[in-house]
Amino acid sequence: MKLGRAHAINPAAIINQIDRMGVGAVPIIVLMSAIVGAIIAQQGAFQLRYFGAEIFVVDLVGILILRELGVLMTAIMIAGRSGSAITAEIGSMKMREEVDALTVIGLNPVGVLVFPRLVALMVAVPCLTIVANFAALGGAMLIAWLYSGIPPEAFIDRLRDSIDLSTIFAGLIKAPFMALIVGIIASIEGMKVGGSAESLGGHVTASVVKAIFVVIVVDGMFAIFYAAIDF
Amino acid sequence: MVLIEERQEGQVAQSRDVVLSVRDVTVGFGDTLVLDGLSLDVYRGEILGFVGASGAGKSVLLRTILGLVRKSSGTIHLLGQDLDAATDEERLRVDMHQGVLFQHGALFSALTVLENIQVPMREYLDLPRALMDELAYLKLELVGLPRNAATKYPSELSGGMIKRAALARALALDPDIVFLDEPTSGLDPIGAAEFDELVGKLRDTMGLTVYMVTHDLDSLLTACDRIAVLGGKRVLVEGTVEDMLACDDPWVKAYFRGKRARQIDRSARG
Numbered sequence: 001m002k003l004g005r006a007h008a009i010n011p012a013a014i015i016n017q018i019d020r021m022g023v024g025a026v027p028i029i030v031l032m033s034a035i036v037g038a039i040i041a042q043q044g045a046f047q048l049r050y051f052g053a054e055i056f057v058v059d060l061v062g063i064l065i066l067r068e069l070g071v072l073m074t075a076i077m078i079a080g081r082s083g084s085a086i087t088a089e090i091g092s093m094k095m096r097e098e099v100d101a102l103t104v105i106g107l108n109p110v111g112v113l114v115f116p117r118l119v120a121l122m123v124a125v126p127c128l129t130i131v132a133n134f135a136a137l138g139g140a141m142l143i144a145w146l147y148s149g150i151p152p153e154a155f156i157d158r159l160r161d162s163i164d165l166s167t168i169f170a171g172l173i174k175a176p177f178m179a180l181i182v183g184i185i186a187s188i189e190g191m192k193v194g195g196s197a198e199s200l201g202g203h204v205t206a207s208v209v210k211a212i213f214v215v216i217v218v219d220g221m222f223a224i225f226y227a228a229i230d231f
Numbered sequence: 232m233v234l235i236e237e238r239q240e241g242q243v244a245q246s247r248d249v250v251l252s253v254r255d256v257t258v259g260f261g262d263t264l265v266l267d268g269l270s271l272d273v274y275r276g277e278i279l280g281f282v283g284a285s286g287a288g289k290s291v292l293l294r295t296i297l298g299l300v301r302k303s304s305g306t307i308h309l310l311g312q313d314l315d316a317a318t319d320e321e322r323l324r325v326d327m328h329q330g331v332l333f334q335h336g337a338l339f340s341a342l343t344v345l346e347n348i349q350v351p352m353r354e355y356l357d358l359p360r361a362l363m364d365e366l367a368y369l370k371l372e373l374v375g376l377p378r379n380a381a382t383k384y385p386s387e388l389s390g391g392m393i394k395r396a397a398l399a400r401a402l403a404l405d406p407d408i409v410f411l412d413e414p415t416s417g418l419d420p421i422g423a424a425e426f427d428e429l430v431g432k433l434r435d436t437m438g439l440t441v442y443m444v445t446h447d448l449d450s451l452l453t454a455c456d457r458i459a460v461l462g463g464k465r466v467l468v469e470g471t472v473e474d475m476l477a478c479d480d481p482w483v484k485a486y487f488r489g490k491r492a493r494q495i496d497r498s499a500r501g
Contacts (some may be wrong), residue, residue, distance in 0.1 A: 097337035105351050106295050106326040 022124030037136030075178035079211035088191025125179035256305030267464035283461030330401030
């Protein structure tokens with residue numbers, strides 16, 4: 001007999017969640033990030049052209065994407081894609097008394113349902129952020145080439161001068177925090193679901209809206225913090 | 232009259248083994264009291280039918296016993312253990328020896344029937360996989376499900392099969408007491424009768440104690456040894472079907488002597 005309720009971590013559940021929330025999100029994250037990167041590059045190049053400083057578009061997209069947009073867009077997409085799924089899954093389990101059944105059997109619903117999802121998000125979001133960064137820079141590079149005539153080699157050369165490792169980490173460091181925010185808000189909303197379908201819908205909406213809002217606020221706070229410590 | 236019956240019941244209780252004892256339990260949400268000083272005993276090896284008007288608090292009592300709802304006062308002894316005073320280990324032992332069938336089955340929708348049955352085994356026992364499979368198939372057979380149901384997901388099962396699968400899960404660890412929340416609701420009369428028969432059979436073979444919340448008069452008549460009626464925030468009357476028919480309370484009268492209850496009336500008389 002196993003005594004005590006301290007449970008071993010269930011790696012199968014975590015890997016399954018990483019597959020669903022991480023690997024499954026790659027196509028949409030790549031597509032979205034590439035488009036956003038391309039738009040910023042085009043707008044930046046268009047404005048900078050007046051000053052004859054078109055090459056600075058590389059600095060613009062490099063810093064903007066790596067520090068802010070890559071992680072922010074990923075977090076927002078994950079809040080919409082996985083946050084809603086987490087709330088709906090936990091919520092419908094709550095509705096069908098599955099959460100009660102877990103408790104009665106002696107399993108801790110937080111440990112069984114919330115923990116694997118949180119861990120999976122903490123792993124998936126940083127990886128997705130890296131993917132988003134590459135995709136966005138790729139989109140920007142393509143537009144810089146087509147629209148401004150900056151060849152990819154020149155783009156990469158310029159990028160190497162304008163960013164360093166700290167730029168990349170300034171963005172990446174935020175990813176686990178974003179994952180935690182999305183996961184915790186989604187789980188709390190899921191646990192709050194009552195007996196009706198309306199309540200489920202309401203809490204899924206609340207989960208996504210709150211998660212996106214908090215993600216943006218926290219991103220802003222990181223920016224203030226970075227500015228304060230001169231990072 | 233009810234009081235005298237209760238007292239007699241109490242005297243008998245000393246000679247019989249009490250599995251579940253609820254004493255003066257009060258449960259309220261906000262300002263409204265749902266249960267007020269409710270007391271109830273369930274004895275080893277009996278099937279207790281628990282009835283009451285919708286919204287009277289049957290489910291609240293069940294959920295209070297299971298620890299899903301907080302009570303404001305009173306004590307609950309389950310399998311000889313005071314649930315409030317239990318240490319984690321004692322609580323674990325109680326949990327191991329109880330099984331619950333929720334009203335809608337509450338099977339884990341992400342798991343197959345077989346995996347559902349194995350959840351409690353995995354939680355409490357360290358068994359090799361082959362043995363767990365074998366045990367789970369045994370439980371399936373016990374509740375009358377075909378072997379091919381094992382690999383199905385709850386969404387692929389009919390209502391009756393879900394109830395049976397949920398019962399199999401409740402029986403996974405060979406519990407001493409099972410709680411059934413409206414086990415026959417949503418089943419056709421044949422399925423319901425089979426389920427009642429199954430519960431009776433399990434009680435006889437496994438020495439199970441059954442606490443059954445139900446609205447099904449046929450179940451009360453055929454499967455239950457004793458009936459307790461919840462009304463006015465406490466147990467209004469408990470006893471056999473005959474006691475119910477003799478009771479003067481208008482709600483109990485309406486319930487057991489109403490149009491739908493004619494059959495009971497007849498069988499009780501004749």
